[in-house]
Amino acid sequence: MSLSSRRNERSCSISDFLEWLRGRFAIPTERIPFRLIPSGKKRIRIFSGDEGLAKSSVVVGVYVAKRTPFGYVLSVEGAQLLGPLARKNVLTLNQELLYKWMLGEDIEPPRAYLEEGVILLRHDRLFPGCGYFDGKIVRNFLPLDRRIER
Amino acid sequence: MNVLQELESYGIPRDVLRRNFISRYRRILGKEFSEFFRYLAHLPRRSLRVNPMKAVTDEEITFLESERFRLIRIPWYEHGFWILSGPERPGNTISHKLGLIYLQEAASMIPPVVLDPQPGERILDISAAPGSKTTQMSEMMRWRGTIVANDVSLPRIKVLVSNIQRMSSLNVIVTRVDGRYAHKVFGECSFDRVLVDAPCSAIGQVRRSWEALKRWSLRAVKRISHLQKSLVLSAYRCLRKGGLLVYSTCTFDPEENEFVVQTLVDLGCEVLKPDVDGLRFREGLTEWEGSRLDQSIRRTMRIYPHHNDTEGFYVALVKKE
Numbered sequence: 485m486s487l488s489s490r491r492n493e494r495s496c497s498i499s500d501f502l503e504w505l506r507g508r509f510a511i512p513t514e515r516i517p518f519r520l521i522p523s524g525k526k527r528i529r530i531f532s533g534d535e536g537l538a539k540s541s542v543v544v545g546v547y548v549a550k551r552t553p554f555g556y557v558l559s560v561e562g563a564q565l566l567g568p569l570a571r572k573n574v575l576t577l578n579q580e581l582l583y584k585w586m587l588g589e590d591i592e593p594p595r596a597y598l599e600e601g602v603i604l605l606r607h608d609r610l611f612p613g614c615g616y617f618d619g620k621i622v623r624n625f626l627p628l629d630r631r632i633e634r
Numbered sequence: 635m636n637v638l639q640e641l642e643s644y645g646i647p648r649d650v651l652r653r654n655f656i657s658r659y660r661r662i663l664g665k666e667f668s669e670f671f672r673y674l675a676h677l678p679r680r681s682l683r684v685n686p687m688k689a690v691t692d693e694e695i696t697f698l699e700s701e702r703f704r705l706i707r708i709p710w711y712e713h714g715f716w717i718l719s720g721p722e723r724p725g726n727t728i729s730h731k732l733g734l735i736y737l738q739e740a741a742s743m744i745p746p747v748v749l750d751p752q753p754g755e756r757i758l759d760i761s762a763a764p765g766s767k768t769t770q771m772s773e774m775m776r777w778r779g780t781i782v783a784n785d786v787s788l789p790r791i792k793v794l795v796s797n798i799q800r801m802s803s804l805n806v807i808v809t810r811v812d813g814r815y816a817h818k819v820f821g822e823c824s825f826d827r828v829l830v831d832a833p834c835s836a837i838g839q840v841r842r843s844w845e846a847l848k849r850w851s852l853r854a855v856k857r858i859s860h861l862q863k864s865l866v867l868s869a870y871r872c873l874r875k876g877g878l879l880v881y882s883t884c885t886f887d888p889e890e891n892e893f894v895v896q897t898l899v900d901l902g903c904e905v906l907k908p909d910v911d912g913l914r915f916r917e918g919l920t921e922w923e924g925s926r927l928d929q930s931i932r933r934t935m936r937i938y939p940h941h942n943d944t945e946g947f948y949v950a951l952v953k954k955e
């Protein structure tokens with residue numbers, strides 16, 4: 485299926501996002517210990533404080549996911565906060581591949597046990613974000629300012 | 635050897651020092667004058683905070699070691715460490731990019747330690763950018779309760795937001811309000827604790843750059859003192875009765891420190907003695923250039939660079955009666 489055919493212009497809702505997490509990563513969403521809140525039309529954030537104080541705010545809490553034409557993309561923090569609950573579509577990286585990932589490079593996974601689409605990366609207990617697996621290569625979604633320089 | 639020659643011998647360039655700065659700081663520092671300037675000429679030890687949200691297990695500490703960090707604990711903050719040795723650019727490590735660590739000067743960890751925010755409380759950080767103390771307070775509260783992290787400058791807010799994100803500070807709201815009018819926006823008596831880490835002439839940061847020495851003038855000190863008093867008065871109005879306020883700067887001119895705290899004392903605030911493990915400091919001044927201040931201001935802390943081999947800070951803890 486091409487990316488364009490998956491285009492979905494719906495604005496995001498928390499229930500939609502939770503359903504996606506269940507389907508994509510088999511996350512038992514009832515075990516998520518955080519309060520998710522919508523932010524604008526496309527973003528989801530986690531906020532543990534008092535929303536009553538949020539009037540006149542610029543930003544509330546931590547950005548965890550953004551709706552895209554091919555599902556949701558998790559931020560680095562989204563991967564770190566939700567990743568430990570994921571049961572599938574997680575690619576384990578060794579130290580060498582982690583370094584490559586953090587440089588912003590795409591990765592060819594050694595074994596094809598991943599479904600096409602958004603996947604999580606992990607190294608031990610670290611979750612360095614998410615990428616898009618096209619059946620062959622994991623495209624690197626790490627933002628430029630979170631990458632290391634050689 | 636005259637004083638300029640003495641300071642030059644420590645490695646301080648002659649052209650960054652104004653004569654009235656030297657004579658004034660001689661009066662402020664007394665017999666600590668030479669040691670103070672000797673330390674100003676040298677870079678401070680590098681330090682960092684380990685983020686307990688992301689790095690608490692042995693595996694993660696091992697990961698820091700795999701990036702060649704050798705750390706030793708800072709006595710006054712449980713997650714603070716001096717870097718004994720480590721990568722040349724700690725900001726370009728995986729640990730930093732993933733938010734396992736935050737590079738923060740050891741003395742800058744002191745104001746949150748003194749304020750001691752508790753889980754579930756409402757905290758105002760009135761001039762929060764770049765977010766070192768905000769993110770530290772968030773972890774001290776175990777991400778429970780609410781921190782309103784305010785700043786007025788948009789470019790600085792961008793850095794603040796980025797650091798809050800990287801450190802996963804889940805209980806923080808960022809606002810953009812002129813701090814002098816914070817009480818009008820957030821309401822009177824609406825916070826349990828307030829941190830006023832005020833903009834200042836930044837002489838305490840001279841160990842990193844000579845810029846503050848080049849910019850220093852008595853006129854600038856007086857101008858910024860006026861802004862600091864406006865900020866602290868608005869912060870005071872935001873604070874509930876019985877609430878705690880920490881006023882801090884990274885400079886040593888009394889007009890920017892003790893005289894600002896005196897305005898709170900005049901409103902009936904009580905100055906409390908902070909309790910910080912393993913910290914050396916000098917008590918606050920109560921007399922300056924013919925003006926007498928309240929004796930309780932002695933309980934405030936002047937943390938000079940040579941006391942703990944850090945940057946310099948001034949920290950006061952007051953309670954609203």
